[in-house]
Amino acid sequence: xxxxxxxxxxxxxxxxxxxxxxxxxxxxxxxxxxxxxxxxxxxxxxxxxxxxxxxxxxxxxxxxxxxxxxxxxxxxxxxxxxxxxxxxxxxxxxxxxxxxxxxxxxxxxxxxxxxxxxxxxxxxxxxx
Amino acid sequence: xxxxxxxxxxxxxxxxxxxxxxxxxxxxxxxxxxxxxxxxxxxxxxxxxxxxxxxxxxxxxxxxxxxxxxxxxxxxxxxxxxxxxxxxxxxxxxxxxxxxxxxxxxxxxxxxxxxxxxxxxxxxxxxxxxxxxxxxxxxxxxxxxxxxxxxxxxxxxxxxxxxxxxxxxxxxxxxxxxxxxxxxxxxxxxxxxxxxxxxxxxxxxxxxxxxxxxxxxxxxxxxxxxxxxxxxxxxxxxxxxxxxxxxxxxxxxxxxxxxxxxxxxxxxxxxxxxxxxxxxxxxxxxxxxxxxxxxxxxxxxxxxxxxxxxxxxxxxxxxxxxxxxxxxxxxxxxxxxxxxxxxxxxxxxxxxxxxxxxxxxxxxxxxxxxxxxxxxxxxxxxxxxxxx
Numbered sequence: 001x002x003x004x005x006x007x008x009x010x011x012x013x014x015x016x017x018x019x020x021x022x023x024x025x026x027x028x029x030x031x032x033x034x035x036x037x038x039x040x041x042x043x044x045x046x047x048x049x050x051x052x053x054x055x056x057x058x059x060x061x062x063x064x065x066x067x068x069x070x071x072x073x074x075x076x077x078x079x080x081x082x083x084x085x086x087x088x089x090x091x092x093x094x095x096x097x098x099x100x101x102x103x104x105x106x107x108x109x110x111x112x113x114x115x116x117x118x119x120x121x122x123x124x125x126x127x128x
Numbered sequence: 129x130x131x132x133x134x135x136x137x138x139x140x141x142x143x144x145x146x147x148x149x150x151x152x153x154x155x156x157x158x159x160x161x162x163x164x165x166x167x168x169x170x171x172x173x174x175x176x177x178x179x180x181x182x183x184x185x186x187x188x189x190x191x192x193x194x195x196x197x198x199x200x201x202x203x204x205x206x207x208x209x210x211x212x213x214x215x216x217x218x219x220x221x222x223x224x225x226x227x228x229x230x231x232x233x234x235x236x237x238x239x240x241x242x243x244x245x246x247x248x249x250x251x252x253x254x255x256x257x258x259x260x261x262x263x264x265x266x267x268x269x270x271x272x273x274x275x276x277x278x279x280x281x282x283x284x285x286x287x288x289x290x291x292x293x294x295x296x297x298x299x300x301x302x303x304x305x306x307x308x309x310x311x312x313x314x315x316x317x318x319x320x321x322x323x324x325x326x327x328x329x330x331x332x333x334x335x336x337x338x339x340x341x342x343x344x345x346x347x348x349x350x351x352x353x354x355x356x357x358x359x360x361x362x363x364x365x366x367x368x369x370x371x372x373x374x375x376x377x378x379x380x381x382x383x384x385x386x387x388x389x390x391x392x393x394x395x396x397x398x399x400x401x402x403x404x405x406x407x408x409x410x411x412x413x414x415x416x417x418x419x420x421x422x423x424x425x426x427x428x429x430x431x432x433x434x435x436x437x438x439x440x441x442x443x444x445x446x447x448x449x450x451x452x453x454x455x456x457x458x459x460x461x462x463x464x465x466x467x468x469x470x471x472x473x474x475x476x477x478x479x480x481x482x483x484x485x486x487x488x489x490x491x492x493x494x495x496x497x498x499x500x501x502x503x504x505x506x507x508x509x510x511x512x513x514x515x516x
Binding site for chain 1: 252261265266269272277283325326328377382
């Protein structure tokens with residue numbers, strides 16, 4: 001992929017995080033997802049709307065990855081976590097000082113960072 | 129409706145064969161299966177074949193016809209891809225086709241060539257079974273994904289890395305007499321605990337190796353087996369398949385594998401059995417935690433109790449419910465697209481008494497093969513039974 005390739009709604013979603021207005025997709029029944037979605041996989045609702053993402057997420061699980069793929073070679077070791085933001089959970093890289101001490105239950109904020117190996121954008125979590 | 133019989137099976141040595149082409153690996157397994165079955169290749173009506181990463185490892189798509197040709201079969205051939213459950217999906221299609229009366233003789237199998245591209249590229253190739261946008265771009269690897277599940281399991285149910293080490297020790301011990309196995313090396317709990325970390329809390333011995341290999345089996349209808357006087361005592365009496373959200377982040381529970389719950393329930397109902405009837409199982413232990421999740425989904429253990437099974441010795445060859453007598457993916461190896469059929473072959477050989485670990489269940493009548501793809505977003509479960 002070249003730097004000009006964009007993945008539609010996914011990159012728009014990253015843009016929204018960078019703009020300080022992150023969102024998620026919610027169906028009429030209140031099930032939360034990340035874009036793109038045209039139908040709720042849970043209930044089949046096609047009435048979807050973009051809603052503001054809650055500000056803080058809680059780390060649900062995490063791992064420190066030492067054996068990385070070539071795309072993350074220079075990032076390793078790094079911490080990948082799934083954080084629970086309420087209606088949605090999101091996978092991201094825990095960044096900043098002390099990231100190696102991440103623990104279940106830690107509260108994090110979401111941002112967009114840059115992968116050391118490729119310079120590509122990535123979802124990052126910063127301790128709050 | 130007729131339950132397919134396993135007329136013969138063949139498995140290559142699983143290991144590092146970087147110079148061997150996929151077609152040569154599959155030819156070895158497929159011809160061994162045909163020879164063992166006593167079935168004439170001219171009678172084969174179709175091939176269902178599993179392969180995951182052929183485009184990345186060998187620059188080879190459209191492998192179905194290539195593999196049929198490699199085993200001397202002139203019949204329609206279809207490749208199925210459900211990540212690491214590709215061969216399980218191939219078995220399921222064959223079972224349905226024979227039961228529907230649409231065919232009497234089918235070959236199922238799979239092959240994967242992986243070590244020729246090196247560990248880093250193979251890790252990268254395996255990762256594409258995860259969600260590219262939301263997981264891989266956040267640094268998730270496959271060991272990383274199972275590490276996330278393992279840590280969530282420990283937090284929810286307890287257990288420790290030491291319990292997982294017992295799974296590795298057990299499966300290594302089981303593989304010591306399996307000449308098809310990639311790793312025939314006894315290890316201790318201390319070895320497993322002290323091995324380098326790959327993705328915390330998982331270390332080197334929690335992870336299956338990267339493997340080249342192939343497996344195949346000849347499935348026939350009961351009528352064909354009877355008409356041709358085949359020695360095929362093992363039937364596939366139940367098939368099930370379950371699915372789940374592709375990305376871990378979209379699932380309500382990180383320490384459960386509901387796709388396997390669904391596949392097991394469907395397969396058991398199909399076979400008219402329940403978990404208590406199962407004598408032996410081959411489960412998809414790509415990582416040690418995966419075996420724990422599998423034996424819970426298969427109903428051998430309550431949720432949160434599977435973690436202690438290997439530690440207590442219950443799933444060893446001396447235990448009440450031997451799991452992965454082949455050595456599992458952990459020690460036997462995991463040529464991704466071949467694994468589901470290698471599991472099928474193992475259970476058939478254990479039940480007919482020809483497997484070197486068959487003495488673990490001398491009276492065994494019912495076996496189960498659990499084959500999982502990705503972080504268990506796809507799972508097949510097959511029930512095998514000895515029939516007279």
